[in-house]
Amino acid sequence: DAGVTQSPTHLIKTRGQQVTLRCSPKSGHDTVSWYQQALGQGPQFIFQYYEEEERQRGNFPDRFSGHQFPNYSSELNVNALLLGDSALYLCASSIKTGGGFSGYTFGSGTRLTVV
Amino acid sequence: SQQGEEDPQALSIQEGENATMNCSYKTSINNLQWYRQNSGRGLVHLILIRSNEREKHSGRLRVTLDTSKKSSSLLITASRAADTASYFCATSNTGNQFYFGTGTSLTVIP
Numbered sequence A: 001d002a003g004v005t006q007s008p009t010h011l012i013k014t015r016g017q018q019v020t021l022r023c024s025p026k027s028g029h030d031t032v033s034w035y036q037q038a039l040g041q042g043p044q045f046i047f048q049y050y051e052e053e054e055r056q057r058g059n060f061p062d063r064f065s066g067h068q069f070p071n072y073s074s075e076l077n078v079n080a081l082l083l084g085d086s087a088l089y090l091c092a093s094s095i096k097t098g099g100g101f102s103g104y105t106f107g108s109g110t111r112l113t114v115v
Numbered sequence B: 001s002q003q004g005e006e007d008p009q010a011l012s013i014q015e016g017e018n019a020t021m022n023c024s025y026k027t028s029i030n031n032l033q034w035y036r037q038n039s040g041r042g043l044v045h046l047i048l049i050r051s052n053e054r055e056k057h058s059g060r061l062r063v064t065l066d067t068s069k070k071s072s073s074l075l076i077t078a079s080r081a082a083d084t085a086s087y088f089c090a091t092s093n094t095g096n097q098f099y100f101g102t103g104t105s106l107t108v109i110p
Helices: none
Strands: A005-007 A010-013 A019-024 A032-039 A045-049 A055-056 A064-070 A076-080 A086-092 A112-113 B005-007 B008-015 B018-022 B031-037 B043-050 B055-058 B061-066 B071-076 B085-092 B104-109
Touching: A005 A086, A010 A019, A019 A086, A019 A112, A032 A076, A045 A064, A076 A086, B005 B085, B008 B018, B018 B085, B018 B104, B031 B061, B031 B071, B043 B055, B043 B061, B043 B071, B071 B085
Parallel strands: A010 A112, B008 B104
Antiparallel strands: A005 A019, A019 A076, A032 A045, A032 A086, A045 A055, A064 A076, A086 A112, B005 B018, B018 B071, B031 B043, B031 B085, B055 B061, B061 B071, B085 B104
């Protein structure tokens, strides 16, 4: 049973560029949430996708956008990259239908470095 | 801020000892979770405790929740070197957005 798969694992981008990160949720999960984790900090909620719609958004600017596909996979896009966007980006899947939330399954993350 | 805060920030113990870490939060919640993270990679879900529960066990882990004090504790009994990791609590009052603390870094010395 495959867990959450994220790609790429590492990425180096130049300030001002755009980046797309990808996530395939755990089999049977229908909800994808994205988190940003700066070095030495806890994960910060970016947004959550369910039924191909953004359901909730954290305190992140519009430069951060996302998408969920019919197969539940998701993308996170960041435009006009800033040095401060350097972080570990984590995808977490969960199941919303049925018996309620029982915890996230996290991917291993994408380490983004902006230079 | 709604995020939980773990205490202590760092903890170092000998293998076989028990480790206790605490989480405090500021707003009402519907559940609280504990996660483990090794070496800055993905987080692993340990336990979820709902607001109407007071204690849960999973193997060597025991979690308590005191909603009147807005606090939770995670106890790891008979610690092992493999338990060395960062531990985070995460709270939510909506079930959609979770707030993580800055974590407790646990080192278990063989």
